[in-house]
Amino acid sequence: MGALFDNLDVVAKAFGNTLWISVVAGILSFVWGVVLAAFRVSPVGPLRAFGTAYVNVIRNTPLTLVFIFFLAASPQLMGLVVPLGATMAIIAMTLYTSTFVCEAVRSGVNSVGVGQAEAARSVGLTFIQTLTHVIMPQAFRSVMPPLINVYVAHIKNTSVAAGFATTELVAIANRLANGNPGDVVGIFFGIGLAFLVLTVPLSVAAERLESRVAVAR
Amino acid sequence: MYTRTRMVALGAAAVLALAACSSGDGGEDEPEEVDPSAFAEGSTMAALADAGAITIGTKFDQPLFGLKPPSGDPEGFDVEIGKIIAAELGIPEDGIEWVETVSANREPYIEGGQVDIVVATYTINDERKEVISFAGPYYNAGQALMVMSDNEDIMGPDDLAGKNVCSVEGSTPAANIAENYPDAELSLFGAYTDCLEPLRNGQVDVVTTDNVILAGYVSESDEEFKVVGEPFTEEPYGIGLAREDTDFRMWINDVLEEIFEDGRWLEAWNETAGTVLPEPEVPTIDRYEIE
Numbered sequence: 001m002g003a004l005f006d007n008l009d010v011v012a013k014a015f016g017n018t019l020w021i022s023v024v025a026g027i028l029s030f031v032w033g034v035v036l037a038a039f040r041v042s043p044v045g046p047l048r049a050f051g052t053a054y055v056n057v058i059r060n061t062p063l064t065l066v067f068i069f070f071l072a073a074s075p076q077l078m079g080l081v082v083p084l085g086a087t088m089a090i091i092a093m094t095l096y097t098s099t100f101v102c103e104a105v106r107s108g109v110n111s112v113g114v115g116q117a118e119a120a121r122s123v124g125l126t127f128i129q130t131l132t133h134v135i136m137p138q139a140f141r142s143v144m145p146p147l148i149n150v151y152v153a154h155i156k157n158t159s160v161a162a163g164f165a166t167t168e169l170v171a172i173a174n175r176l177a178n179g180n181p182g183d184v185v186g187i188f189f190g191i192g193l194a195f196l197v198l199t200v201p202l203s204v205a206a207e208r209l210e211s212r213v214a215v216a217r
Numbered sequence: 218m219y220t221r222t223r224m225v226a227l228g229a230a231a232v233l234a235l236a237a238c239s240s241g242d243g244g245e246d247e248p249e250e251v252d253p254s255a256f257a258e259g260s261t262m263a264a265l266a267d268a269g270a271i272t273i274g275t276k277f278d279q280p281l282f283g284l285k286p287p288s289g290d291p292e293g294f295d296v297e298i299g300k301i302i303a304a305e306l307g308i309p310e311d312g313i314e315w316v317e318t319v320s321a322n323r324e325p326y327i328e329g330g331q332v333d334i335v336v337a338t339y340t341i342n343d344e345r346k347e348v349i350s351f352a353g354p355y356y357n358a359g360q361a362l363m364v365m366s367d368n369e370d371i372m373g374p375d376d377l378a379g380k381n382v383c384s385v386e387g388s389t390p391a392a393n394i395a396e397n398y399p400d401a402e403l404s405l406f407g408a409y410t411d412c413l414e415p416l417r418n419g420q421v422d423v424v425t426t427d428n429v430i431l432a433g434y435v436s437e438s439d440e441e442f443k444v445v446g447e448p449f450t451e452e453p454y455g456i457g458l459a460r461e462d463t464d465f466r467m468w469i470n471d472v473l474e475e476i477f478e479d480g481r482w483l484e485a486w487n488e489t490a491g492t493v494l495p496e497p498e499v500p501t502i503d504r505y506e507i508e
Binding site: 071072075081082083084085162163164165167171174175177 | 381383386387404405406407411414415417418419420421
């Protein structure tokens with residue numbers, strides 16, 4: 001692991017980059033994922049159709065292909081040229097992770113009793129009001145575990161960006177391993193630990209939150 | 218996507234053309250009768266000539282130098298050099314066994330005896346000389362820059378400040394840019410071919426690696442790309458062989474000097490890499506002593 005400590009400045013920078021991509025893409029996917037979930041349970045046909053099509057297409061596409069789309073296809077098909085590096089990683093990962101957030105949230109919505117929505121409607125709440133004041137708050141309580149799974153996978157998926165000109169942890173591991181053939185095991189072990197530093201606190205925090213907000217049914 | 222199809226088509230055409238060439242002048246390449254007893258007894262040359270067979274390591278994925286088509290024998294400048302050396306030992310083309318040597322396994326294969334010689338865009342350097350030895354050089358390559366053909370801002374490595382430079386994670390050219398041109402922004406992929414689309418799209422300004430690799434891309438790009446400036450590092454390509462076998466090394470050096478003289482070196486060049494790259498100057502053989 002000596003090579004990691006000798007290059008602590010580049011490793012720290014790569015760690016920061018992984019963290020930045022994880023957090024920004026994580027927040028954006030949460031917002032877009034909840035909107036998609038609302039689409040999928042909404043009474044408006046076209047929105048439902050769009051949500052279903054989007055989620056099923058992107059969720060079933062490998063993340064690598066989403067990156068390649070922005071590298072090779074989007075400039076030719078729609079003249080959209082995305083800057084390499086963190087920007088491309090954040091866009092690709094937001095589009096991808098949001099589908100999993102959507103499905104987790106939708107499963108939560110489905111777990112809320114139908115009577116809740118009927119009661120909300122009978123007191124005169126609109127669809128949006130029903131969703132934001134009655135359904136979603138209850139849904140989120142039951143989706144904590146699957147949502148944490150989604151985010152642990154999301155953090156690990158940032159490693160895909162290593163193949164697309166993004167200097168994150170795995171890219172740095174490859175670079176250092178090439179330059180220090182005697183220390184390959186140590187380098188990859190150290191990078192593995194760096195990922196644990198990102199994911200384990202998330203799991204611990206989630207468990208705490210879960211026990212506080214758990215709803216007895 | 219159409220460009221990729223076109224590249225495949227071009228590649229196929231080149232393979233067909235080369236196949237046609239080699240069958241056409243097959244007669245020329247037949248080695249003259251070589252008497253094994255002409256070589257010093259117990260020498261590697263005598264042993265190889267006696268066996269009538271040689272194992273040569275080369276790259277299988279390096280256009281113009283060593284490229285193995287899906288079916289058939291590898292082709293390129295390195296391969297032609299290997300064939301000439303074999304012919305000088307009286308070994309015909311079908312007595313040569315080609316083994317793929319990627320960058321990482323060249324020294325181990327020579328040390329372990331899996332190959333007799335390695336001709337594989339193999340840069341002569343001091344670290345490698347500690348475990349194997351080199352005949353040659355038979356060609357001097359160097360790191361160069363490739364840009365879009367309409368790019369007028371970049372003429373050489375000194376224009377790289379603030380430009381986005383594409384190369385491969387962990388490669389010598391990338392390390393050279395990071396060290397000597399720190400104002401350039403590096404974008405590093407897993408393979409040089411990954412740099413081509415970003416160059417077309419303008420996501421990167423320059424692609425850098427050895428000039429011989431870039432020449433392959435330029436030739437396939439339909440004048441979309443160009444190589445700018447002179448190579449700015451020196452990568453003398455040598456023939457790798459067992460470290461202690463000085464007799465064999467000096468004999469190969471003699472062969473190289475002979476083919477520099479009699480035109481076979483230039484002929485091999487013109488048939489392969491010379492279709493794209495300019496005619497190189499005749500290199501000076503480095504007959505160094507090992508400690």
